[in-house]
C-alpha cells in the first residue's frame with residue numbers, strides 16, 4: 355500500500371518534472387521552428403518579431419483592455435487567450451494568469467492520429483496531450499502545468515489551438531442541421547467563439563462567488579464555510595487515475611466521495627492517496643444533511659459551456675439549437691478534412 359503511494363508520488367513528481375522541462379524546450383523549439391525567424395538576417399527577424407508582439411499587445415488591449423506591455427510576455431508563435439473570453443471567464447484562475455496557445459506541430463499532429471475514437475477516455479487523453487503541448491500557462495512569470503486549466507475551458511482552448519493550427523478554410527468542423535420549422539438544411543461551424551457559455555440562471559451559487567479566493571465560499575448554518583472549486587483537468591485526471599487503479603485492483607473506494615471530490619480540491623498537485631483516505635474518513639463522518647447540501651451545491655455549479663450551439667435558420671430565421679458534436683469524429687479536428695480535393 356505504502357509502496358503504491360510512493361510510486362504514485364514519484365510518478366507525479368516525474369510528470370511535473372517533464373512538464374517543467376517541456377516548457378523550456380518548447381520555448382527554444384518554437385522560436386527556431388517558427389518559419390519567420392529561421393532566416394540568417396537576425397536583426398530583421400527580431401524587428402519583425404517585435405512588431406508582431408506589439409501588434410498583438412495592441413490587439414489584446416483593444417479587445418480586453420488588458421495592458422500586456424507591463425508584465426506578461428507573449429512568446430513568438432503564441433497567442434494570448436484573454437481569460438475573459440474563456441467559458442469560465444477566467445474567474446477561477448489566480449490574478450496574473452496568462453494562457454497562451456500555439457499551433458500544433460508535426461509530432462503532435464502525428465500523435466493525434468493514434469487516437470482511438472471509439473474510446474472516450476482515449477479521446478480525452480489526446481485532447482489533454484495536445485493542450486499540454488500547445489498551451490503555455492503562467493501565473494505572472496511562473497509557468498504552471500497546462501492541466502491547471504479548468505475542465506470547463508478545455509474544449510474552448512482545444513478549438514482555439516485547432517483554429518491556430520489550420521487556415522480559415524483548411525479544416526473546419528461544420529454541423530449540418532435541419533431547421534425544425536421549415537426543414538432547410540443549415541450549416542453551423544463549430545468554433546471556439548460559437549460555444550455558448552453556461553449561466554447560473556437562478557443566480558444561486560453565483561452569489562457565493564469569492565473573487566478574492568477565486569472559488570465559491572458558501573457560508574452555511576450548520577457546517578461552517580464550504581469551499582467549492584470548478585475542477586481542473588489535473589484534478590479530474592487524479593480522480594480518474596485513482597478510481598481506475600482501485601477498480602483494477604478490486605480495492606474499495608467511495609463512489610459518493612469521488613463525485614464530490616473534484617469540486618473540493620483546490621490544488622491537485624500535492625494531492626496523495628493518503629489525502630483521499632483522510633477525505634474518505636471525513637466523508638463517512640458527514641451526516642446526510644451535509645452530503646446532500648454539498649451535492650446540491652455542486653449541481654448548481656454551471657461553469658463551462660452549454661451542450662448546444664445556437665443559430666438562426668438562414669431561410670425562415672427560426673432560432674434553432676444543435677448539440678455540440680464532432681460529425682466526422684473528434685479525430686477530424688486535427689486532420690485536414692478536405693484531402694479529397696488534393697487527389698487527382
Ligand SMILES: [Zn+2]
Pocket residue numbers: 533534535536537538667668669670671672
Ligand atoms: Zn427555417
